[in-house]
Amino acid sequence: EAGVAQSPRYKIIEKRQSVAFWCNPISGHATLYWYQQILGQGPKLLIQFQNNGVVDDSQLPKDRFSAERLKGVDSTLKIQPAKLEDSAVYLCASSLVMVGTEAFFGQGTRLTVV
């Protein structure tokens, strides 16, 4: 079974530039999550989708971050404009819609804002 795919693996941008990350979840997984993992911290949920609808985006900085999941499969996370404090690993995860299901994580995209 293929895992959660993310791209790119690494990205370096200057502050105030924009950047986009892509995620392809495990086939059949209706729930998709984007997490931000700052160095030395645990992952923090940014946004959660079920199919193509947003379940929770309460911790997404909506003035600069946006995410979409068209057709309920792939998802993109965008930052515009980026700030230095956005430097982190952005993790995508997916799971089935059932109680107690496991969330599977991708390898993440390491973003460095300079």
Next chain:
Amino acid sequence: QQQVKQSPQSLIVQKGGIPIINCAYENTAFDYFPWYQQFPGKGPALLIAIRPDVSEKKEGRFTISFNKSAKQFSLHIMDSQPGDSATYFCAASISNFGNEKLTFGTGTRLTIIP
């Protein structure tokens, strides 16, 4: 904000020893407590999980001990090996028919020395 407090931040144990990582939570509505293992450059992967109806769960060399009254849970690794060297995260969530949102601890960097 819902929090999960994890300690220690880092841990060095000799091969064959039993590292113990502790977590504490406040929200009594949490009913799912997984532990994730993360190797450098990889996303977190589910290691073992427990629900509050049991006080202990064992899978291979990994054991979760759960104390509902103290709102604490811990991970024990028996006969630790250098290959267990990784960062370990505890997490907690509230079951919501597949819409669980994991709240992660801050992580413990474990090093097993030969």
